[in-house]
Amino acid sequence: MNILYVSTISGTINLFLVPHITRLIDQGHTVSVACRVDDPIHPVLLASGVKVYPIAFQRSPFDKRNLEACRALNRLLDEGRFDWVHTHTPVASALVRLACRDRQKMKVLYTAHGFHFFKGASLKNWLTYYPVEKTLSRFTDVLITMNSEDYACAVERFSAGRVVNVHGVGVDLGRFTLQTENEKQRLRREYGFSPDDFILVYAAALNNRKHQTVLIEAMAELVKLIPKIKLLLIGKGPNEAGYRALITLLKLENEVHLMGYRKDVPQLMQLADAAVSSSNQEGLPVNVMEAMAIGLPLVVSTCRGNRDLVEDGRNGYLVTFDDPELYAEKIAMLYYNPQKRVSMKKESVEMIQSYAVENVLQEMDRIYADLLRQE
Template sequence: MMNRPKVVHISEPAIDGVKTHYINFLLNSNVQQFDYSLIYSNARVAPDFFLDLEKCRARGIDCQLLYIHPNISLKKDLTSFYDILSLFRKMRPDIVHAHSSKAGFLARFAAAYAGAKAIIYTPNAFPFQIDRNIASKKLFLFLEKLAARVTDKIICVSHSERELALKLGLTNPRKIEVIYNGVDHKKFESDYEERIRIRSDLGIGLNDFVVVTVARMSYQKCPHHFVRVASEVLSMRSDIRFLYVGDGEYRSDLQELARNLNVDHKISFLGYRNDVRDILVASDLFLSTSRYEGLPIAALEAMAAGLPIIATDVTGNKDIVVNGKTGYLAKFGDIQQMAEKIILLSSSRETRKKMGNNAKQVVIEKFSINAMVKKIEQLYLALLSQKGYLSIETAKEIGREPQLV
């Protein structure tokens, strides 16, 4: 039997949805048939990331630190490029799978120079989606188009993300594959007794109505709108609590805004937490105020916990929220509409329960981790087979018959 194909994942951020995506994949991947490695940077790290690394290493996945500066700096980026290239030449990967914009750009060119057999990129939201000035957006789009030339497949985690890429002429449509993010829905199963216990542990009353979000406090997530929606809701009803799980550069601004709007006693800023699952299980509704998404894992986890979703009608969100069935979509920036939908759902337990059950079923049917892993590993084998490095017979021997792409 041939050696296992060597697959190297590389990412600059070790935080939020990007981190969750590749960690979920690695912890559920077929390590008997693929030789996986992870190259990570410690520039932006979630508190639980090093625990994730230990879990990866326990599965035999080699994890190596390589610092990648998160911001644009020609000198530092060139240094990172040569460091990545040197590491690739030592590791000699068959496949390089790059995540996020910075590592995605540098690693794809380094992989091409190092002679990787296949190069894959998962952006988890493209950098040109950020609402910068026109010149910056054009620059990021140009860089993405340039890197796409040395890329075999770009994995978009939602159809709306793919549609955006094609609309902007990023690359040949055949180079873009849609593979949804996946979550472990079984992890979020709970019963009434557990919900009571968790609420008690968190200091939440049994009859409190709780609106939660799990998001980095960043420009993309637009957390100021979360506070303003809370203020609008509380002007109509005072018996609703809001939980913000996450941290970031806007934390002090958000706390000040909550004080100025006189809602700081109703909004709990919880920071980064290791018990997100419990917080979701104890909540009643999930709110997303994002400007854009790839495919929001936090919202998928909330759906797996049986929560209806109220979200902005933007890339990524609109792929998972079925308006009127699993929750409601609102135009970005429409504070009033979001507040009205929260009031509506807080007033109808029956509607809330029906939407939550629908949301859970959608996750089970469309967004499972096993489906995500299987499709990505099939893509690996298909690319190696199409390039002549792997026969169909050998692919079957490895354990996954490649699907033509």
């Protein structure tokens, strides 16, 4: 099969889709990619012979430059003779399905990494994205979701030829070794932390969606409950200056560390005692899955995606969104119950196995095999 992978930006392909594309190539398919090349295409894909078609997709559905992107996409589909188009990210996927609505011989697969409308989302998001997704589902042969809420919505409300739920894009468990006490303490010495620090870690962009404000506010209470507590916020984003000001206001400069963009996230997770998340919107969060792979207990917001990964009381705690007092309470429960942390560690490691990249690739193999049988 001649398959075109489409994403709004190349970053999505580089971060999540390299194993998927190389798997198809290994199986004898020809794969090309179309995207806005904001980052150089992963060298593994280039070495595998993947052809790259730069198309200037824009993230905003209201950006007029998407009109030219749509024209470029139509030219590519006219010339490329693709059998299947597998599309990712909302804007590019909307344009792909519009372009393919009259190309009935071309099968369209759409992976929704997380609908922009969800329980608790703004009315604007529902009015903007829901009608588009509902309408374009009619031109979707296979709609692939990654969490239970999106799957239920797609099955009940949309008209795709088939709806399938998979365990995300897959986590490379080989990158994350199970935390041991010896390695944890070695890394603490290397990074300048104390053996008896109680360290929380959250790897996410510093923005309103990830909502680190609630964690910083929770730390103001936690410093009274837990001696030597630390919160490591890994990432960059537009809220960094505001978070620094809040940390200073609450006099938490010694307890809350803004770590910036890091390439050593696995090591920083290895030295932690627990992982946290305050996000108000997720598809299926990679940071939570990575923490599970290491064996960290979790205290996370009860948003879509987090609920698929964390079972309250089993491998972590789910916390009502925007409640710093409840975050402090659940984190303190972990601190004062080391046996619970041990049991949650075991549960996280067991539960993450379903999300391993090899398992997800096998799920995708079955989807593609079913599509092939329809040819």
